[in-house]
Amino acid sequence: MSLPKAELHLHIEGTLEPELAFELATRNGVELPYADTEALRKAYRFEDLQSFLNLYYELMAVLRTERDFEDLANAYLARAAAQGVRHAEIFFDPQAHLARGVGMGTVVEGLWRALGSSEDNHGVSTQLILCFLRDESADSAMATLEAAKPYLDRIVGIGLDSAEVGHPPVKFREVYEAAAALGLRRVAHAGEEGPPAYITEALDVLGVERIDHGLRCMEDEELVARLVRERIPLTLCPLSNVRLRTVDVLADHPLPAMLDAGLLCTVNSDDPAYFGGYAGDNFDAVGQTLGLSEDRLRELACNSFLASFLEHDEERRARYLAEVEAYEFG
Numbered sequence: 001m002s003l004p005k006a007e008l009h010l011h012i013e014g015t016l017e018p019e020l021a022f023e024l025a026t027r028n029g030v031e032l033p034y035a036d037t038e039a040l041r042k043a044y045r046f047e048d049l050q051s052f053l054n055l056y057y058e059l060m061a062v063l064r065t066e067r068d069f070e071d072l073a074n075a076y077l078a079r080a081a082a083q084g085v086r087h088a089e090i091f092f093d094p095q096a097h098l099a100r101g102v103g104m105g106t107v108v109e110g111l112w113r114a115l116g117s118s119e120d121n122h123g124v125s126t127q128l129i130l131c132f133l134r135d136e137s138a139d140s141a142m143a144t145l146e147a148a149k150p151y152l153d154r155i156v157g158i159g160l161d162s163a164e165v166g167h168p169p170v171k172f173r174e175v176y177e178a179a180a181a182l183g184l185r186r187v188a189h190a191g192e193e194g195p196p197a198y199i200t201e202a203l204d205v206l207g208v209e210r211i212d213h214g215l216r217c218m219e220d221e222e223l224v225a226r227l228v229r230e231r232i233p234l235t236l237c238p239l240s241n242v243r244l245r246t247v248d249v250l251a252d253h254p255l256p257a258m259l260d261a262g263l264l265c266t267v268n269s270d271d272p273a274y275f276g277g278y279a280g281d282n283f284d285a286v287g288q289t290l291g292l293s294e295d296r297l298r299e300l301a302c303n304s305f306l307a308s309f310l311e312h313d314e315e316r317r318a319r320y321l322a323e324v325e326a327y328e329f330g
Ligand SMILES: Nc1ncnc2[nH]cnc12
Pocket: 011, 014, 049, 056, 161, 162, 163, 189, 192, 240, 270, 271
């Protein structure tokens, strides 16, 4: 669906399509434990978040040079643009690269080669969000923030991802405080597999402005009321939820109930190469399977721009919102 939209929950490493993975493996002399793209695609059957993360981290071995990160980002931006994405706030996972000896500069400069010219090349404005891996230590997160300091002009904010259960937000209190002092915006994954209490903690302890996923808020009526009252955006990822078995089937997804409750929901793709669809595919899927009306789809698209970190450019935001209003469904 080419309805104009912002993508606010997208891991750039999760856009690594099998074809590009093999191309980069060949270019860098990295051996992948899969015979070909077809064999790799067959590995894309996940039991839960961890089983996905195992493959996600394994395949990152092919990303080694600035050019690799540039190619990865350009491939994503071209696909996103074709599906109506006008603005993308893109996560990256530096710790997963630093651990392999790939430096912060290689990652950020490589991504920036694509992001810096994205408006001209793809018609997509972009921002970059550095994510900490919550299954690594708080000290490691702090060292990562330190390593990012020379690149802060390229980074709008910080996030928190990877294995959620057992790694509550409070573990990262100090690093979020340090990031806030640097003027960085704050988001965090919470309530994907973890309990509603992690959502509350992310708001109260980490001071986040958006919750990534947040699906499990629906188990706590008071929390839902608070999220509605405080207009906290949730960056939902419906196809991801099905692939990672957070919901059994898309038809059971709580998105309609969440919209009815007045939550500020957005629809995003998370790791589109792994979960069977980019942003527009997610919109198509919820439109068709959940029977969302055109008004609801338009509301989701408007929400994405309202929830974005575009305050510095209200003129642009107004232009994007006008594009949503003017969009004609086919
Ligand atoms: N859906 C997800 N949840 C947590 N960490 C992630 N890293 C990449 N995708 C993720």
